[in-house]
Every structure is written in C-alpha cells, then in structure tokens.
Amino acid sequence: xxxxxxxxxxxxxxxxxxxxxxxxxxxxxxxxxxxxxxxxxxxxxxxxxxxxxxxxxxxxxxxxxxxxxxxxxxxxxxxxxxxxxxxxxxxxxxxxxxxxxxxxxxxxxxxxxxxxxxxxxxxxxxxxxxxxxxxxxxxxxxxxxxxxxxxxxxxxxxxxxxxxxxxxxxxxxxxxxxxxxxxxxxxxxxxxxxxxxxxxxxxxxxxxxxxxxxxxxxxxxxxxxxxxxxxxxxxxxxxxxxxxxxxxxxxxxxxxxxxxxxxxxxxxxxxxxxxxxxxxxxxxxxxxxxxxxxxxxxxxxxxxxxxxxxxxxxxxxxxxxxxxxxxxx
Amino acid sequence: xxxxxxxxxxxxxxxxxxxxxxxxxxxxxxxxxxxxxxxxxxxxxxxxxxxxxxxxxxxxxxxxxxxxxxxxxxxxxxxxxxxxxxxxxxxxxxxxxxxxxxxxxxxxxxxxxxxxxxxxxxxxxxxxxxxxxxxxxxxxxxxxxxxxxxxxxxxxxxxxxxxxxxxxxxxxxxxxxxxxxxxxxxxxxxxxxxxxxxxxxxxxxxxxxxxxxxxxxxxxxxxxxxxxxxxxxxxxxxxxxxxxxxxxxxxxxxxxxxxxxxxxxxxxxxxxxxxxxxxxxxxxxxxxxxxxxxxxxxxxxxxxxxxxxxxxxxxxxxxxxxxxxxxxx
Numbered sequence: 001x002x003x004x005x006x007x008x009x010x011x012x013x014x015x016x017x018x019x020x021x022x023x024x025x026x027x028x029x030x031x032x033x034x035x036x037x038x039x040x041x042x043x044x045x046x047x048x049x050x051x052x053x054x055x056x057x058x059x060x061x062x063x064x065x066x067x068x069x070x071x072x073x074x075x076x077x078x079x080x081x082x083x084x085x086x087x088x089x090x091x092x093x094x095x096x097x098x099x100x101x102x103x104x105x106x107x108x109x110x111x112x113x114x115x116x117x118x119x120x121x122x123x124x125x126x127x128x129x130x131x132x133x134x135x136x137x138x139x140x141x142x143x144x145x146x147x148x149x150x151x152x153x154x155x156x157x158x159x160x161x162x163x164x165x166x167x168x169x170x171x172x173x174x175x176x177x178x179x180x181x182x183x184x185x186x187x188x189x190x191x192x193x194x195x196x197x198x199x200x201x202x203x204x205x206x207x208x209x210x211x212x213x214x215x216x217x218x219x220x221x222x223x224x225x226x227x228x229x230x231x232x233x234x235x236x237x238x239x240x241x242x243x244x245x246x247x248x249x250x251x252x253x254x255x256x257x258x259x260x261x262x263x264x265x266x267x268x269x270x271x272x273x274x275x276x277x278x279x280x281x282x283x284x285x286x287x288x289x290x291x292x293x294x295x296x297x298x299x300x301x302x303x304x305x306x307x308x309x310x311x312x313x314x315x316x317x318x319x320x321x322x323x324x325x326x327x328x329x
Numbered sequence: 330x331x332x333x334x335x336x337x338x339x340x341x342x343x344x345x346x347x348x349x350x351x352x353x354x355x356x357x358x359x360x361x362x363x364x365x366x367x368x369x370x371x372x373x374x375x376x377x378x379x380x381x382x383x384x385x386x387x388x389x390x391x392x393x394x395x396x397x398x399x400x401x402x403x404x405x406x407x408x409x410x411x412x413x414x415x416x417x418x419x420x421x422x423x424x425x426x427x428x429x430x431x432x433x434x435x436x437x438x439x440x441x442x443x444x445x446x447x448x449x450x451x452x453x454x455x456x457x458x459x460x461x462x463x464x465x466x467x468x469x470x471x472x473x474x475x476x477x478x479x480x481x482x483x484x485x486x487x488x489x490x491x492x493x494x495x496x497x498x499x500x501x502x503x504x505x506x507x508x509x510x511x512x513x514x515x516x517x518x519x520x521x522x523x524x525x526x527x528x529x530x531x532x533x534x535x536x537x538x539x540x541x542x543x544x545x546x547x548x549x550x551x552x553x554x555x556x557x558x559x560x561x562x563x564x565x566x567x568x569x570x571x572x573x574x575x576x577x578x579x580x581x582x583x584x585x586x587x588x589x590x591x592x593x594x595x596x597x598x599x600x601x602x603x604x605x606x607x608x609x610x611x612x613x614x615x616x617x618x619x620x621x622x623x624x625x626x627x628x629x630x631x632x633x634x635x636x637x638x639x640x641x642x643x644x645x646x647x648x649x650x651x652x653x654x655x656x657x658x
Contacts, residue, residue, distance in 0.1 A: 037483065065478065070372075077384055081479050126640075175629070188620040189628065192574035204625050208632025216640055 008305070010312040013288040017103065021112065024104040029180050031055020041088035043231060044100040045107040045173045053181035058173070059089040060147060060227060064165045067151035074155055090234060097238035098231050098276065101222060102283035106180075107173045108222060114214040115260075126216045127262055136223050137279060143167065144226035162195040167226060169199035172210035218260040222281060232278035239301045242282060246270030248295040255286035255296065266296075288316055356583055357404070357454055358607035359390040359471035364403045364435055375511055376474030377577075377611070385441050388473050390450060392427070392436040398579035398609055399542035403435040411454055413438045418446030418475075420492055427452065442475035445511075446488040449473075451497055455594075462600040464592070468499055470608050476511040485510050495529030499604035501537075501584050502526060504556075515561060515612035517578075522558040523608070524551075525584045531555030537584045551584075561612050574619055577611035 027036065028046040030053045038046070038056030046054055048061040066082045067074070074082065093100065101108055118125065128136065147167040153159045168174050175186045189204065190196040213220030222228055249270050256267035261279040266286050269275055275296075276282070287296045290308030297307035361377045371378040371389070379386040390413075395401035413425040425440045442448055450471040457464055472491070489509060491502045504522040506513060515521055525535040533550075537557045540546040541564045551557045564578050583605060590602040 040478075040481070062478070073381075078479075184622075187625045187629065188616075188622050189624040190574075190620050191569075191624075192572055192614075192619040196574075200625070201628055204628035205632040208629040208634075209636055211633050212636040212640065215637075 006309075006311070009307055009309045010315050011306075012316065013284060013306075017283065020103050021109040025106050025109050028055045028104065028106050029053050029177060039088060041085050041092065042100075043089055043093040043096075043227065044105045045171075045177070045227065047106070047171075047173045047177040049168070049174045049186055050178040050181055050183065052183070053178075058227070059085070059230075060167055060171075061165060063089075064147060064151045064167065067148055068154045068161070068164050071156050093231065093234060094238050095240070097235055097240040097282055098228070098280055099240055099282040099284075101225075101228060101231065101281035105227075106177055108219065108281065110176060111214040111219050111221060114211070115218050118215050123216070125218060128217075130264065133262060133264075139224050140226055140229040140278075143224060144229040147226050160193070160195050162193045163199065166199065170203045170206050172203075172207045172221060175203065175207040176210070219281065222261065223279065228281075229278065235276065236274075240282065241274065241299050242276045242280065242284070242287070243273050243297050243299055244269065244275040245273065245295055245297075248292045250292060252291065254289045254291065258285045258289040260285070289313070355465070356394060356396050356581075356605055356607055357452070357467035357469045358393055358398075358401070358581060358583075358609050359438075359450060359452060359469045360393045360398070360401070360579075360609055361388070361390055361471070361473070362579070363389065363391060363437075364433065375476040375478075379442070379475075380439075385443055386475050386477070387439055387441050388448070388475075389437055389439045390471050390473075392438075392452065392469065396538070396540050396546075396581060396583060397542070397544055398540060398581040401581075403433075405434060405436075407436050407454065411452060413440070414451040414453075414494070415440055416449040416451075416492060416494060418444040418448065418488065422494075425450075442473065445476055445480050447472055447474055447492070449492060449494065451494060451500075453497075457594055457597055457599055459597060462598065464590070464594065464599040464602045466498065466602060466604050468497055468604065468606040470497075470501060470606060472503065472608065472610075474511060482511070493526050493529060495526075497526075497606075498528055499532070499535075499584060499586050499606040500526045500529075501582055501606050501608040503608065503610065515610070516615040517561045517563040517565075517612060518615045518617065519612070520558050520560045521612075522556055523582055523584075525555040525557065525586075525606075527555075527586065532586060535584050535586045537582060540581045540583075542579050563615075563618075565614055572614070572619070574614050574616075576614060578613065579609060579611055582608045582610075 028042070028044070029050060031038070032053045032055055036055040040048075040057040040062045041059045042056040043059055045058050046056040048054065048057040062085055066078070066085060069078055096104065115125070150159060150163055150166040154161055154164060163169075178184070178186055187204070188200065190200040210221055244266070246269070251267055251270070253267045256262070256264055259266055260283065261281060263277045263279055265277055266275060282298075284298055284306060287298060287306055287308050290296045291310055291313040293309050295308050297304045299305060371380045374386065377388070379388055381387070392404040392407065393401040394404055407427075411427060413427055415423045415425050417423060423440075425438050427436055427438045429436055438450070438452070440448070440450070450473065452469045453466065454469075455464060455466045489505055491505060493500050493502050502524045504524060506515070506519065523537065525532045525537060532555045533553045535551045535555070536548060537551055538546060538548045539559045541562065543564050545562055545564065547559060549557045549559070561580075565576055567573075586604045588602050588604070589600070591598070591600050593599065
C-alpha cells in the first residue's frame with residue numbers, strides 16, 4: 001500500500017494531466033459522434049453550440065434558458081425542472097470539485113495548449129500585479145450575476161428575448177469549441193436586431209482577445225469565468241479537496257510560482273488548512289512543486305490521494321530538466 | 330394497417346353529405362394560427378404555439394378554407410362535425426372531436442401532445458357538386474411537432490422520419506432535410522420536397538400547388554416516385570428595425586387527384602371523384618440574410634491584432650535600454 005502511495009506521490013503530474021485533459025477533450029468535444037451524452041448540466045464548458053460532437057452540455061446554457069422562462073412558469077411547475085437541473089449540476093460538481101476546470105474544461109485545455117505553443121516559441125508570459133489581481137477577481141461574480149439576472153429579466157418581460165443567453169453570446173467557447181468539429185457557423189455577427197448585433201460583435205471581440213490573452217497569460221479567461229464563480233459557491237461540500245499543513249510549509253514560494261492562476265495565498269496562508277481559493281482550478285501543480293512532505297495534499301472524501309513529498313519533488317525536478325521546466329516558463 | 334383503415338372508415342361514416350356551399354372554396358386546411366389574438370393564447374414552443382396545462386402541451390388547430398395561407402378565411406359552416414383522426418408519436422390512431430369556438434362559431438380542434446415527436450392530424454370532409462357530377466373529398470392534414478428541451482434530446486433521429494397513414498386516400502408527406510432535428514427550421518433558399526401518396530403508395534402525375542403568404546404560387550406534377558420539390562422563395566421584406574429572425578412565413582401545399590370513381594350518395598349520383606389534400610407549414614428567414622462571416626471574422630481579427638500589437642509595443646518599450654537623463658542645473 002505504501003509502495004502504491006509512494007508511486008502515486010512520485011508520478012509525473014504534468015504528463016498525467018496532459019493525457020487526462022486530452023481524454024476529457026475528446027469526450028466532451030467529440031463524444032457525440034460516439035453516441036456519448038453526459039446530459040445538459042455539466043459543470044464545465046462542454047459547449048452546447050458544438051451541435052454534433054458534444055458529449056454533454058455546459059450547465060450555463062440550460063441555466064440561462066430556464067431563467068428566461070416567464071415568471072409564472074418559473075415560479076410554478078417549471079421551477080421543479082430548474083431544481084432538477086441544478087441538482088444534476090451539483091452531483092457532477094460534487095465529485096471533482098474545481099478539477100472540472102483544471103482537467104476537464106475544453107476551453108481551459110485549449111488555453112493550456114496555447115500556453116505550450118508560447119513556451120515552445122520562447123516568449124515570456126505575463127503576470128498580474130497583486131493590485132490588478134484583486135481588481136480582476138470580482139469580475140467573474142459580476143458576470144455570473146448578469147448570466148442569471150438578464151435571463152430572469154427577460155422572463156419578466158423587462159428585456160428582449162434576443163438576449164436570451166447573454167453569457168453564451170460573449171463566451172469564446174461558443175466560437176472556438178465548434179471549430180474543432182469543423183463548424184465555423186458561430187464566427188458571425190447577427191444583424192437581425194440591435195441587441196443581437198451588439199452581443200455577437202462583443203462575442204467576436206472577446207474571442208480575439210481570448211487568443212491574445214491566452215497566448216501571453218496562462219489560463220487568461222479563467223479569471224473571468226462565471227462557471228468558476230458558480231463552482232466556488234458550492235465547493236465546500238465537494239469530495240475532492242486541496243489541503244495545506246501550514247506547520248510543514250517553509251514559504252519557499254514554489255507553489256505560487258507554478259500556479260497558473262497566480263494565487264498568492266497558496267504560499268502565504270499557513271493557518272487555514274482548506275487552502276482552495278475561488279480562482280483555483282485544482283490542477284494540483286502546486287502539490288507537485290512542493291518539496292515538503294505532506295505540506296500540500298489532495299484528498300478525496302477525506303482520504304489523501306496525492307500529496308507533496310521530498311522524494312517526489314526531487315524525482316520530478318530531476319526529470320524536470322526535460323519535462324517539468326515549463327511550469328516556470 | 331387494419332386499425333388505420335377502420336379508423337378512417339369510421340371518420341368517413343360520420344360525415345354527412347354536405348350539399349351546396351359547405352365551404353366556400355375548393356380547399357380545406359388545418360392552421361395553427363388562431364383567428365383572433367384572444368383565441369387560444371398559448372406559449373411559444375418548438376413546433377409552434379401550444380397551451381400548457383399541468384405540464385402537458387395542447388395544440389389547437391383551426392379549419393380554414395381558401396388557398397392563401399395568410400389571408401384564408403376560417404370555416405364557419407361545416408354541416409358535418411367530423412372527428413379529427415390523430416396519429417400519435419407511436420402511430421396509434423385516436424379520434425378528437427371538432428368543436429366550434431364560443432365567440433364566433435369557428436371550427437377548431439384541440440388535442441394533447443404528451444410525448445415528444447410528431448403528431449399527424451387528418452380531417453376529411455366530402456361534398457357533392459351536383460351540377461358537375463363530382464364528389465369532392467377534402468383531406469386536411471397537419472403535422473405537428475411537440476418538443477421541449479427540458480425533455481432532453483436523446484433519440485431524436487429515430488423520431489424524425491415522417492409517417493403516413495395508408496388509410497388516407499390522398500396524402501402529402503413533407504420529407505426531412507438532411508440532418509434535420511427538432512430545432513431545425515426551414516428557411517428561404519432551402520429546397521423542400523413532398524411526396525404524394527395514394528393510400529400509402531407513391532402517386533405520379535398529381536398536380537401539387539405550393540402557395541406562400543404573399544400569394545406566390547407554383548404548380549408542379551409529382552414525379553414517378555410521387556415526389557415534388559420547391560425552392561422556398563424569400564417572402565418577407567420588413568424594414569430592418571421590424572425584422573424578426575423567427576418570423577414564421579406560412580405556406581400551403583395542395584395536391585389534387587381526379588379518379589373516375591362513380592357512385593351515388595343518398596340517391597344523388599356522381600361520375601367522378603376529386604381528392605384534394607392539403608398540408609400547411611412555416612418557413613423562416615435565412616441566417617444567410619442576417620448573419621455575416623465577413624464582419625464577424627473582421628471583428629475577431631481586429632481584437633486579436635490590436636491587443637497583440639498593444640502588448641508587443643508595451644513589452645518593446647519596457648525593453649528599451651536605460652537612458653540617463655541629465656538635467657541642466
């Protein structure tokens with residue numbers, strides 16, 4: 001048992017994550033071609049606009065549709081449907097927590113591939129200052145609020161129906177993910193109404209910005225992702241958790257340096273064992289980069305499944321001459 | 330087959346022979362558009378307007394005469410109250426009573442649609458043209474989709490193929506577009522095909538007339554497989570600020586077939602029988618009219634290049650070698 005645990009703790013996380021991301025990408029972007037359907041309430045960007053290939057649908061799409069129902073229905077019999085959809089979302093999320101972002105999200109994976117391309121080209125990446133970081137963090141909550149409130153206002157007749165899925169209109173996933181199945185139909189401006197024109201133009205501008213941003217900033221879009229905000233609101237009871245033993249931490253800062261989301265608390269916080277922050281994507285790169293035995297660990301239902309060890313750190317850093325070095329690029 | 334034939338026979342037996350001017354013109358068809366805004370009300374759903382009661386969708390169809398799908402009048406006099414023959418999504422026949430609305434006495438029929446898929450509704454009516462010695466048999470058909478996204482999208486393709494009723498003497502069947510699903514909409518520029526069936530068998534040489542809301546009409550003869558095709562013309566020219574991309578443009582298809590079937594009805598002889606079958610539907614503005622790839626890709630590229638150039642210049646400025654500034658004191 002201890003040998004198995006040692007082997008797991010020593011594993012090359014970067015390689016494992018690459019293959020897991022690739023598997024999830026294939027499942028969620030091409031699963032539809034193999035009659036795979038994981039339902040309409042997935043806590044990740046399995047884009048519903050990827051009509052034929054999708055292996056499931058991102059919860060934000062049905063959420064906006066449901067919220068846009070007229071209020072009489074929404075607060076009547078149809079409310080049961082909303083609760084059922086939310087329950088399915090919560091059940092999926094309960095298992096993997098925010099690892100849906102770090103391992104399963106196709107848009108996150110695309111950003112990681114763009115980062116790998118930048119690394120190969122030898123172009124340095126950008127980081128936010130702490131002031132910028134603090135200013136940007138609330139944006140995803142604002143977007144989440146708008147994602148719910150705008151459809152709700154439509155259901156009440158306060159806004160036009162052409163704004164029915166406001167977040168999908170501006171989400172780069174709508175434009176980018178269907179491209180992987182050869183569908184370029186989302187790369188258009190819709191001139192059928194003023195609202196549609198503004199929203200689709202905004203969507204294309206965000207898509208252009210997405211490519212530049214993802215090229216120079218790791219996980220650029222994830223800072224603004226309302227799904228990430230929704231995750232954090234329900235992350236406490238989830239099974240997969242990231243924990244820190246502050247007594248074992250030397251505050252060397254390795255974890256902060258490898259963090260794609262630049263979460264400073266991962267290095268600074270030594271009192272609170274539940275270290276996961278709202279921007280965390282549970283990629284576990286911090287655990288892999290930590291040289292202290294048991295300082296950082298991932299647990300599933302309270303059982304440690306992957307934890308930092310000195311041996312694992314040395315092994316990964318030794319291999320890192322060829323494979324792990326990109327974490328710092 | 331026997332079940333269908335007996336159901337049709339039952340419908341025919343309930344018909345009284347309508348003398349004189351039972352309906353004003355040579356066509357009878359089923360429309361989902363109520364005669365007045367107050368009739369039926371209802372909510373929008375995939376497949377048209379429905380009324381929802383306790384979570385079950387109900388469809389209301391109105392009997393109309395005259396061949397313009399927009400301006401045709403509603404039937405006020407129909408001496409026989411023939412029941413509607415309804416084939417549900419599994420092909421099982423049901424009868425539904427035709428009723429008159431309380432306000433204007435117009436003929437309509439309402440039926441529940443508990444299951445996802447297509448419902449076929451048939452209403453048959455016959456009258457004698459004593460002067461010309463002809464028996465006229467009108468077959469008004471409607472094909473109604475029931476779909477709610479809340480029911481999911483599993484197994485859609487198995488529910489898509491059109492069904493027909495071999496007991497119907499003359500039937501129009503709309504063939505499906507490639508990859509058509511519950512969300513597909515016919516739009517102008519599409520080619521729509523119909524098959525004319527005589528008791529379930531393809532009927533060559535039948536005269537089929539296609540008419541749009543603006544009065545554009547085209548007649549064609551069915552080919553050796555009973556098939557006839559039309560390219561849908563653009564029939565909707567509003568000012569831009571009034572444009573609705575979900576504007577339903579009605580069409581009406583009428584097939585006519587004359588056979589030398591002689592006989593008599595209640596002592597009145599006739600020399601031949603004329604069958605007139607109708608099928609109404611809707612098509613919509615084409616996305617090609619209001620969506621632009623050129624603008625979409627231009628906006629995306631603009632955002633990509635502008636932000637990319639901005640970042641490049643920002644980094645280049647920061648890379649400039651230090652230049653000492655000397656003040657002349």
